[in-house]
Amino acid sequence: MLQIARGTYIGKVGTDLLLLRCEFGNGNTNRPERISGDIFRGISLANFNPMLPDVEAFHGSFYSLGALQSASDGKGFVGTGVLLTNPEQSISIKVHQAGDSPKSKLRIQLTTTNTLSPQAYEGDLNFWMTALRALTYEIDAVASPGTATLIWGIMQDVAENYRKAGVTLQHASSQDSIGAVAGGEESEWDEGELLGAMEDNFSRYAEIAQQPAWRAYLLATPWFRGERATAGPYTTGIMFDVRDRVQRRGAAVFWRARERSSGLDNFRRDFIRTATHELGHVFNLVHPFAADDSSDCSSRSCMNYPSRYPGKDQAYWPAYEGAPLCFSDRELDHLYHNRLESVVMGWYRFTDPPGRSQDIANHLKPVKVTGLELKLRTRPERLLFEFGEPINIEAKLSLRGPQFKSAPQSQPVPDALNPSLGTTTYLIEKPNGHVVRFQPAVRRDVESRSCELNASRPAIYENINLTYGANGFVFTEPGKYRIQALLSWQGAFLASEPLTIGVRFPDRQIERGVMEGWNDETGAYLAVWGIPQRTDRVLGHLQRLEKCKIYRGKAHPLYREAMRCSYYVSLKPARIIDNRNGEPRVKVRRAGISKDEQAFLEEDLLGIGKQHKKRAASQTLPNLLYSNLALAYARFDPDRSAELLQAVEQMHSSNNHHKRIAPLELSALQAKFESLG
Structure with a gap:
């Protein structure tokens, strides 16, 4: 077996094509020698491009289990494996080396063993590359x-x-x-x-x-x-x-x-x-x-x-x-x-590997950590959401107990509760009882983010948008949902009490409009606050929802959220790479908005600012998107600048958010937009 070269082999096995990976000659006693492969059905070797695998022709993958046994002549091996697409179906593996060179042609036999209709694959494989x-x-x-x-x-x-x-x-x-x-x-x-x-x-x-x-x-x-x-x-x-x-x-x-x-x-x-x-x-x-x-x-x-x-x-x-x-x-x-x-x-x-589902078996059981409390809520408190409405919740991490709130020492905690940074996970129990882990659409790598909770700063807050993630839209059916946050930090594990919300049953017009708008292009657009190249198509997907009047004659909240993202894209100086003249340069694309669009923004931004002053903010508005959209519009319309900044400050002061978006940061945010000009 050791005579066989480590690498990838390719060839026909009957009418199918096999790409075989041989992990031999590791030079590392901690890793056993093993093989795996991919089977493609109904495709010729001449038409096969390993770098562009044919999805339609792909039949499945297999993987060897346990130790591979050397053949009696030392020019091959035998073993057992399993089909990864059907782990209950095992296979026997026999490989024989045709020549004396480590990269000689391999003769392989694969046979399914625990099935009423055994399948056999047999053929010759040629060495392709040393990499796996x-x-x-x-x-x-x-x-x-x-x-x-x-x-x-x-x-x-x-x-x-x-x-x-x-x-x-x-x-x-x-x-x-x-x-x-x-x-x-x-x-x-x-x-x-x-x-x-x-x-x-x-x-x-x-x-x-x-x-x-x-x-x-x-x-x-x-x-x-x-x-x-x-x-x-x-x-x-x-x-x-x-x-x-x-x-x-x-x-x-x-x-x-x-x-x-x-x-x-x-x-x-x-x-x-x-x-x-x-x-x-x-x-x-x-x-x-x-x-x-x-x-x-x-x-x-x-x-x-x-x-x-x-x-x-x-x-x-x-x-x-x-x-x-x-x-x-x-x-x-x-x-x-x-x-x-x-x-x-x-x-x-x-996505995370299957092993990550282990804690789901114990989901919705709050775990307490001495001195800390993790809490979820909606702002303002509400029980029901429209079908298709963006779901935003507020996560709060705070000192727990009066003895800790007044203690002189500080408690180190992560300064962000967003799932994209990896320290906090959100579990969602759907109406059918199935529990899913929210997978954020974008993962960011930040080495360390921490802050101190103490008597002067007893809590941090963060707005969490759970509408769309890497696995698509989450709240896709009417009924009752329960949401729980799980925080892992420096060896400690903390879970919140479940937050219960409901999604209304829609009428036929809303259901049809939401189903037309629910696609990955719309979801990704909302997740990243707009993609300039996709605005027209996304708004086209949601066109029917524009006519679905829900909140005091306003359009459906999913449509209004997409409109906010489109205005944010239009108002902020967007970076693009211009390569039209063969000399690529970063250009700043500026775009204006119409008077009708200005009217929408003023009513939306200033109206919600007043609602926040009364602690009755619209649930459909993420705080960070609101802040950046307001600041972008303030730059676009200097006459409204003071009023818009005041609205942002009212929202932040009413929510008492932590330092990353606190009122003290507003000048820095405004300077950011000025510097991008």
């Missing part, structure tokens, strides 16, 4: 030519990390990528702008827009939205590709944020880890501390955060002692041997 997986990627850098050259050089080290892990990472040819992008060396980018940049500049985007492919796009930009003027911690990477079900193709690394966080001495080292980490998400790898209930922060994997490793950065980096960044055995199992749908870009959505 391969990815072709394009990278564009919003940076000066010198910095872009540095980033491309660093990506060679990233590729070397993956090569040593058994994965080929190949940069696309130069004509496929626009390369360095000038004019935005200090620019800030939000999720919608990143999506737009990928759709406009990923040369193979149209080819893979609706099918899986081993292709990905990496964009290196300076800053994530709103963070350039702050003192950190900073978002250093993000997998932003959430448009429709064909996702996990796009990621971004924020190189200015990485530079400021790491310093010049450690910039290269930390950029390598960040880029390796984000591309790991593209392969559908999750954080080890979020992989199961054990919250394993001791992993040396590049998918871990150095700030979560025992001893933090000081212990994380010396553990490598100059060795390349690595993946854990669990992550290597996924990369090498998991079913094709879970690994290839554009098939399964980014």
Whole structure:
């Protein structure tokens, strides 16, 4: 068996085609030798492109179980395995090596064993490549030519990390990528702008827009939205590709944020880890501390955060002692041997592995932690929502008990309760009793975010939008729902009391309008506050809801939310990459709004500001979207600036939000929009 070369083999088995991965010669006694493969039905070898797998022809994946036994002549092996698409169906495996060379042709026999109609696959396989997986990627850098050259050089080290892990990472040819992008060396980018940049500049985007492919796009930009003027911690990477079900193709690394966080001495080292980490998400790898209930922060994997490793950065980096960044055995199992749908870009959505469902078995049982309380509520308190209405709740983490609220010592806690940062999970029990974990549409990688709760600041608050996530729309049927928050922080586990809400039964017109509007394009548009290239189509999906009058003659709240996102896109200075003249540059696209649209915004923003003053805010309005939309409009219409800023301040003071969006931050938010001009 040891004579067989490690790598990928390809060939026909009967009328089907087999892609076989052989993990031999590991040089690591901790990893057993094993094989896995993908079977494609009804496709010829001449028409098969391994980098663009045929979804229609894909029949299933298999994986060897237990130890593989050497054949008597030492030129093959036998073993048993299981079909990953049907774990109850086992298979027998026999492989014989035809020649003396390690890369000689393999003769393989696969037979299903516990079925009334056994299936047999037999054929010859030829050596294809030494890697077990391969990815072709394009990278564009919003940076000066010198910095872009540095980033491309660093990506060679990233590729070397993956090569040593058994994965080929190949940069696309130069004509496929626009390369360095000038004019935005200090620019800030939000999720919608990143999506737009990928759709406009990923040369193979149209080819893979609706099918899986081993292709990905990496964009290196300076800053994530709103963070350039702050003192950190900073978002250093993000997998932003959430448009429709064909996702996990796009990621971004924020190189200015990485530079400021790491310093010049450690910039290269930390950029390598960040880029390796984000591309790991593209392969559908999750954080080890979020992989199961054990919250394993001791992993040396590049998918871990150095700030979560025992001893933090000081212990994380010396553990490598100059060795390349690595993946854990669990992550290597996924990369090498998991079913094709879970690994290839554009098939399964980014999701946590099955092991994460263990805590769902104990869902809706509140867990108390001495001195802290986690609470969910709606603002204002209400029990019923319209069918299709965006669902926003308020999460509150506070000191518990008068002895703690008056104590002089401080309690360290995460300063954000948003699920996109990974410390807080939200479970939702549907009307049929099924419990789902809310998967945020976008995952952000931030090394550490913490604050102190004490007598002067006894609580933090955050608005949580649960309308649409990586698994689509959540509140899709009328009836009663229960929502629970689970917080994992520095070894402690805290669960809230369940929050109960209801969704009304719709009339026929509302049901038809919502069902027409509920699609992944609309969901992604709402999740990232608008994508300029998609505004007309999304509003077209929701056109019927414009006529569904619910709140005092106003249109359905789902339509009004989409309108707010479209106005935010129109009002804020949007970053785009302009490559029309062959010299790519970052341009700021400005767009005005009509008088009718101004009237909608003034009634919406100022009216809701007054409602917040009375503590009766509209549930359909996320606080951060409201703040940014109001500030964008204040910049557009200086005559209304003072009134709009006052409305924002009234909302924040009434909600008593924590420092990230407190009234003291309003001047910084306003300065952000001024600087983008």
